[in-house]
Structure formats: C-alpha cells, structure tokens
Amino acid sequence: MxxxxxxxxxxxxxxxxxxxxxxxxxxxxxxxxxxxxxxxxxxxxxxxxxxxxxxxxxxxxxxxxxxxxxxxxxxxxxxxxxxxxxxxxxxxxxxxxxxxxxxxxxxxxxxxxxxxxxxxxxxxxxxxxxxxxxxxxxxxxxxxxxxxxxxxxxxxGVAREPTDRLRHVVRIGVRARDFAYAVRGLEPPAEPFRVEVTGPGGDVWVHGPRDASQRVTGDALDFCRLVTQRLHRDDARVRAEGAEAERWLGIAQAFAGPPGGGRERRGAPAPEGDE
Structure with a gap:
C-alpha cells in the first residue's frame, strides 16, 4: 500500500x-x-x-x-x-x-x-x-x-461537540484560498499565508511557512465556520495579521461554486443564498 x-x-x-x-x-x-x-x-x-x-x-x-x-x-x-x-x-x-x-x-x-x-x-x-x-x-x-x-x-437546537476531524475542514479551507479569490474575480495573492489554529483537543494545526507576513491564528472551530460560511467574520475568534489575510477571512469559502451569502452577525436575520 x-x-x-x-x-x-x-x-x-x-x-x-x-x-x-x-x-x-x-x-x-x-x-x-x-x-x-x-x-x-x-x-x-x-x-x-x-x-x-x-x-x-x-x-x-x-x-x-x-x-x-x-x-x-x-x-x-x-x-x-x-x-x-x-x-x-x-x-x-x-x-x-x-x-x-x-x-x-x-x-x-x-x-x-x-x-x-x-x-x-x-x-x-x-x-x-x-x-x-x-x-x-x-x-x-x-x-x-x-x-x-x-x-x-x-x-x-442540538449542541454538537467538535472533534479532531475538523482538521480536514481547516486543510481544505486553506487549500481553497486562491479559489475564493478567483470565484469573485479577484487576483489571488502571490505569497503564501501562515495559518495556525487550535483544535478542540488543544493541538495546533499549522499550514504555510513560518516566516509568512500574512498570518491567521485562533480557534479551529471558528475558522471552520468561517471557511464554510457558517459564521460572520466579526463573530469569529480568529485573528488576522496583515491586510490580505484579513481580506481573505472576509471572502473565504471551502466549497465549490459561486460565492455564498454567508451569515449575518449574531442576532441579525440570515441572508439568502447559503451553499
């Protein structure tokens, strides 16, 4: 094998x-x-x-x-x-x-x-x-x-416990970075980003070079919610260092197809067009 x-x-x-x-x-x-x-x-x-x-x-x-x-x-x-x-x-x-x-x-x-x-x-x-x-x-x-x-x-109305399977969602969210730009008619950044997010068990999942100037850190669950457009950027426990990293977090999507409508901030009505 x-x-x-x-x-x-x-x-x-x-x-x-x-x-x-x-x-x-x-x-x-x-x-x-x-x-x-x-x-x-x-x-x-x-x-x-x-x-x-x-x-x-x-x-x-x-x-x-x-x-x-x-x-x-x-x-x-x-x-x-x-x-x-x-x-x-x-x-x-x-x-x-x-x-x-x-x-x-x-x-x-x-x-x-x-x-x-x-x-x-x-x-x-x-x-x-x-x-x-x-x-x-x-x-x-x-x-x-x-x-x-x-x-x-x-x-x-059911609460689900996050698992380490979220590492797969993190990975595809990172790999889909350029697609998220392209599907909006934007030019993807040439430089790689560094992503460091902490999983539910305390492990830190890392993608990208250590010396990258554009960085994303924070909670893996919220990162996964962001890249699947289940959470508004302002509600995410995820930090961006660098303007381009912040821009990406506002448009990130891990799924194929056109941009989804995302979610409104907590307490606001949900928009149409979720993928």
Missing amino acids: TASQDVLGEVLADLRAESAELDGLVAGLPPMAWAAATPAAGWTVAHQIAHLAWTDQRALLAASDPEAFRREAEEFLARAPGASFIDDGAEEGARLPQGEMLERWRTGRAALEEALAGLTPGVRLPWYGTSMSAASMATARIMETWAHGTDIAEGL
Whole structure:
C-alpha cells in the first residue's frame, strides 16, 4: 500500500465517522422535525440531508464515469443560472419520504467510499470548481457533511461537540484560498499565508511557512465556520495579521461554486443564498 493510499484510508475513515455521527442525529427524528428550518434560508433538515445525498451521487459519478459527470455538469450549468441546480437537487430530494431519503443518503455515501477506495493512485476527479484527488474529494465530503450537519444541529437546537476531524475542514479551507479569490474575480495573492489554529483537543494545526507576513491564528472551530460560511467574520475568534489575510477571512469559502451569502452577525436575520 502506498503512502497516498494510507492517507486516503485515513480520510475515508473520518468521513465514515462524520457521516455516522450526523446519521445518528437524524435517524430517529419524527416527521415534523424533518420540516424544521435551518440557518440556510428556505432549507429544512430534509433539504440538508437531501443535498448531501445529491452531492454524494454527483461525486460518485465523477469517480466512476468522469466523462458522464462532465456532460452532466455542462447541462446543469447551461440549464440553470449560477448554482441553482444545487438547490433544485435539494428540493427534489426533500420531497421524498424521510425513510427513502435516509436510505438514498446511506447507500450513496457507501458506494462513494467504495469507489474512492478503488481508484488508481494519482487519478484526478472532475468537479464543479477544480479537479481533485480521491483524498481531496473525501476531504470535501467531510467538509460538506460537517457544515450541513452544523446547520441541522442548529435547526434542531442540538449542541454538537467538535472533534479532531475538523482538521480536514481547516486543510481544505486553506487549500481553497486562491479559489475564493478567483470565484469573485479577484487576483489571488502571490505569497503564501501562515495559518495556525487550535483544535478542540488543544493541538495546533499549522499550514504555510513560518516566516509568512500574512498570518491567521485562533480557534479551529471558528475558522471552520468561517471557511464554510457558517459564521460572520466579526463573530469569529480568529485573528488576522496583515491586510490580505484579513481580506481573505472576509471572502473565504471551502466549497465549490459561486460565492455564498454567508451569515449575518449574531442576532441579525440570515441572508439568502447559503451553499
């Protein structure tokens, strides 16, 4: 087994754990709870799970038939402005009976894990923002599962304990820095940034060179909320050193697609357009 396969196995194990935790949160919900509103405007708990199931299916297609994925993506973009096809997928899935929706999510994520584990090392998968490795795709699924699970927990009034799996969200948030600029028509900075954030267990997760002049430090959970646009910049326990680092924290996004609407400051009404 190669080092890259070892990494992929570790990421897939964390994806499985993240999915199982969220599954445990929603599996026993009564029908009325599936209709509970979440912080994403217009999205219920059912929409959130339906979105995860839909995205897993798209990722499975990218892994199993890249050319078919590219054709489908082109059709989506030609038919729907922006990323409204993502909302369409969530809306369609949310109409399903909850048992059928849960089974679709469970079956799809299991099939995706098997497909990613079986890919030839080094293969790149097409996606809506940029191509990625199997490990990066699995990391992206952790990020989405955690972010939408955060919305669900908030909608249900449930407190979730953060785990060290957040390190994957930190990593993809850092790696998506240039994409966050480009998707807004901005020129990404040429210089690397230094990111040092403290995880829930006290470990400091570090990315970037030690001597970087642009630095981000603080709480890993809030950094993850920022890069998934679940927290307003002013509410984050994250510090920027350097004007460009501060600028990035205001636009950061770890997900593919156009810029999301983000969240208003605490106490203000939520905007439309969350990813």
